[in-house]
Amino acid sequence: MALLGLSPRTLSEWVRALLRVPLAAKVAGANALIVLAALAAAMLVRRGAPASDSVDTQLLLVVGLALAGSFVVNTALVLLALRPLQALESAAANVARGDFDTRVRPSLLADRNVTQVGGTINLLLNGLAADRARTRQLAAEIVGAGDRERAYIARELHDSVAQTLAALVMQLGAAERDFPAPQLAARFATIKELGAGALEEVRMLAHTMHSPVLDDLGLAAALSHLARQQSHGAELSIVVEAPDAVGAAELPPSIASVLYRIAQEALTNAVRHAHATTVRVSLSTNVRDATLEVEDDGEGFDVAEAYARRPGMGLFTMRERVALLGGRFAITSERGAGTRVFATLPLEEAT
Amino acid sequence: MSKAIIRVVLADDHAVVLAGLRAILSAAPEIAIVGEARNGEEAVALAGQLDPDVLIMDLSMPGVDGAAAAKHISNAGLRTRILILTMHQEEEYLVPMLAAGAVGYLVKSVADRELVDAVRTVSGAELPVRHGPAKAGEMPAVIVDPSRAHAAGWSPRFPSLDDGLIGVWDEWSKAEVSAPVTT
Numbered sequence: 001m002a003l004l005g006l007s008p009r010t011l012s013e014w015v016r017a018l019l020r021v022p023l024a025a026k027v028a029g030a031n032a033l034i035v036l037a038a039l040a041a042a043m044l045v046r047r048g049a050p051a052s053d054s055v056d057t058q059l060l061l062v063v064g065l066a067l068a069g070s071f072v073v074n075t076a077l078v079l080l081a082l083r084p085l086q087a088l089e090s091a092a093a094n095v096a097r098g099d100f101d102t103r104v105r106p107s108l109l110a111d112r113n114v115t116q117v118g119g120t121i122n123l124l125l126n127g128l129a130a131d132r133a134r135t136r137q138l139a140a141e142i143v144g145a146g147d148r149e150r151a152y153i154a155r156e157l158h159d160s161v162a163q164t165l166a167a168l169v170m171q172l173g174a175a176e177r178d179f180p181a182p183q184l185a186a187r188f189a190t191i192k193e194l195g196a197g198a199l200e201e202v203r204m205l206a207h208t209m210h211s212p213v214l215d216d217l218g219l220a221a222a223l224s225h226l227a228r229q230q231s232h233g234a235e236l237s238i239v240v241e242a243p244d245a246v247g248a249a250e251l252p253p254s255i256a257s258v259l260y261r262i263a264q265e266a267l268t269n270a271v272r273h274a275h276a277t278t279v280r281v282s283l284s285t286n287v288r289d290a291t292l293e294v295e296d297d298g299e300g301f302d303v304a305e306a307y308a309r310r311p312g313m314g315l316f317t318m319r320e321r322v323a324l325l326g327g328r329f330a331i332t333s334e335r336g337a338g339t340r341v342f343a344t345l346p347l348e349e350a351t
Numbered sequence: 352m353s354k355a356i357i358r359v360v361l362a363d364d365h366a367v368v369l370a371g372l373r374a375i376l377s378a379a380p381e382i383a384i385v386g387e388a389r390n391g392e393e394a395v396a397l398a399g400q401l402d403p404d405v406l407i408m409d410l411s412m413p414g415v416d417g418a419a420a421a422k423h424i425s426n427a428g429l430r431t432r433i434l435i436l437t438m439h440q441e442e443e444y445l446v447p448m449l450a451a452g453a454v455g456y457l458v459k460s461v462a463d464r465e466l467v468d469a470v471r472t473v474s475g476a477e478l479p480v481r482h483g484p485a486k487a488g489e490m491p492a493v494i495v496d497p498s499r500a501h502a503a504g505w506s507p508r509f510p511s512l513d514d515g516l517i518g519v520w521d522e523w524s525k526a527e528v529s530a531p532v533t534t
Contacts, residue, residue, distance in 0.1 A: 143518040159411070162438055166459040170371030173463025177378050192463075199460055203438065213443050216411070221443040228442070 027078045031071040036333040084110030090120055100129055116339050140324040147210075147257055154210035157202050165199040169235075211260060219256040223263055223281055230267045236276055238267065242283040249291055255345050258321050259283070259292045262329075265314040266294035266341040274298025274339060289327070300333045317339065357474045360386040360401060362420070363409040363436070368459070372407065372436075372466065379454035379467045391415030391489045398431045402476045407466075408453075410437035410444060426454025434473045436462060481494045 009017075021029075042060050084107040094102035103125060105116035171191060176188040207213070215224035220242035227238035251259075263281055270276040276298030284291050307316055315331060322329035327345035359382055363369050369387055376382050386401050388394040391408075392415045398406055406424070410417035421433050434455040435448050445456050457465060457475040 066497035082379050158438060163459075164367050166438065166462070167365065167371035169460065170368070170375050170463045174371070174374035174378065196460060203440075212439065216439075217443050217447070225441050253421050279381075 022082075024075070024078050024082055026074045028071070031074050035064075035067040035071055037344060060174045073323055080109050081111065082106060084114045084118070088121065091118075091121060095125070100125065100132065136324060138346070139320075143321060143324060144254060147254070151210040151215065154206040154212070155215075157206040157209075158212060162202045162206065165202060169195045169199065198235070211333055214256060214260050215253075217266060219259060219283065222256075222260055225284060226260070226263060226267060227279075227281060230271050234271050236271065236279060238279045238281060240281045240283075242281075243285070250285065252347070254277055254325065255290055255347065258345065259290060259320070259343065261321070262292055262315075262318045262341065262343050263294055265318055266296075266339075269315060270294070270296035270298050270339065274300065285347075287347070289344050289346050291342070293343075295338065296340075297338045300335050300337045300339050302335060303331050303333050318343070355381070357382045357399070357405060357470060358385045358403045359383065359405045359407060359470060360387035360388065360394065360397045360403040360431075362391070362397075362412070362417075364389050364412045368409070373464070375426075375463055375466050376470070379470070380486045382467065384468055391420035391423075392416060394420045395427075398424050398429050399427065403431050405470050406433045407436050407470065408433055410435055410439060410448065412428070417453075418447055421448065421451040422487050432473050433482050434469055436466075 014259055018026075023149040042063065046056060046060065087107055087110075089106050091102050091104040103122050106115065106118065108119065115350050172188065172192050172195060176185075176192075211222050211225070213225045220240075223242050224240045227240045231238045267279060267281070270279045277297035279294065282293045306313065310316070319329045319331075322343050322345065327343060330342045331339065332342070333339035359376065361369055361372050363382060365374070376384060383392040385403055388397050388408075390412045394406060394408055395415070397403070408417045408420060412420075412450060415423075417435055417437070421435070424433060425432060432455070433453040434457060435453045436457050436459055437444065438459050440458050440460075448456055455469055457469045
């Protein structure tokens with residue numbers, strides 16, 4: 001074996017290598033070996049026998065042709081029999097690539113066993129697809145329920161607690177004015193300060209939980225408010241391009257809320273981490289979808305590396321939320337070349 | 352200083368807030384509360400029946416909200432001047448309110464100090480008492496839109512923006528470019 005220029009192998013390695021040869025090649029090889037062996041045997045027999053026996057020559061020719069014919073037929077049959085296995089193989093390759101919509105195509109050539117294997121694989125794939133759809137549906141419901149709950153608590157804080165605190169401050173102001181007592185002035189001031197502080201805290205908390213601007217005035221107004229909020233105290237300009245028509249009634253709440261959150265995360269990233277000086281937020285809609293783009297001129301980052309390090313980072317969790325609504329999401333960024341966040345959501349799928 | 356009575360209608364869906372507003376306004380003898388509404392619909396009806404000088408109205412109310420009620424009232428050609436009193440400190444709320452016909456906008460958290468002056472200002476009875484200048488980036492407590500005021504037959508004289516809490520919409524919105532609002 002070493003003489004043949006091959007690396008030395010043990011016998012068992014050769015056996016394993018031979019076993020791995022595709023079936024069609026094995027059958028063809030075996031047939032060819034049989035034909036060659038038969039021909040060699042016939043030659044040997046002829047050499048020992050008296051020369052120029054025409055019957056022997058004819059017989060030899062017939063046997064040789066029959067063997068060659070059998071080789072061709074065998075090879076063809078095996079190749080045909082293996083065709084359906086290729087369908088299984090290509091389906092498996094599609095699944096490995098992540099295409100779960102693929103199915104094994106039924107073949108007229110397949111025998112019962114192969115048909116059954118293909119059928120079982122298709123059943124499994126159907127089950128997998130149903131489970132994935134259910135998981136996605138459940139995840140969407142959980143996210144939606146979470147959003148609704150946050151919005152509800154924020155509204156309650158804003159509508160009841162904050163109103164009561166505002167009324168408290170009003171009453172304190174009126175009481176102080178109606179019953180002026182110099183020895184109480186400092187106390188009144190402290191109490192009013194506490195009340196006003198609590199009111200401000202409740203307002204901020206409600207805001208952080210859910211933007212009232214988004215609910216009351218729609219996404220365009222909420223984005224412009226967000227931009228003003230984020231650029232406050234920072235050395236950057238945020239340009240918002242949003243059609244005024246994108247009001248509260250124009251977009252389904254689930255879509256408006258996800259796009260708002262994406263803008264929030266992208267702006268936080270641009271301001272806090274990328275130290276951008278200019279950010280462009282643009283919102284566009286048509287009958288089919290709503291698209292949000294946030295582009296900054298900041299430091300940029302290695303998306304794959306950041307994802308590996310912090311998959312729970314705000315921006316990355318947005319990817320899932322967009323997928324839940326059947327949309328597309330992309331973060332393009334490079335060190336020193338800014339960041340672009342893109343999300344587009346279909347309007348008809350929203351509920 | 353005019354001592355004519357300023358007739359006021361209050362509209363807010365929170366009873367505690369109405370009580371707070373009454374307590375604050377009770378200090379001003381020239382201000383008389385002639386009616387109280389618990390939603391936008393009642394506010395529109397009272398504005399029509401009572402013909403008040405000023406309607407102090409919450410922005411968020413169930414059913415017909417402050418913006419819709421303001422639109423009704425200004426479309427009906429009533430002379431009542433609308434002062435929006437709200438929890439919302441975001442500029443985004445202000446613009447549609449002024450467009451709907453409100454002449455003033457006051458944030459609830461400063462109502463105990465500013466409400467009486469705001470009512471006087473909006474009614475046109477008296478120029479506002481001057482306060483210290485607003486902090487940089489802070490929305491003035493009261494915002495008035497002069498073009499709206501003129502349309503309503505009111506020619507107020509405004510203190511300049513630097514004078515403090517009473518802001519003129521045009522000037523303030525321009526200043527806003529360099530001094531963003533905090534929320």
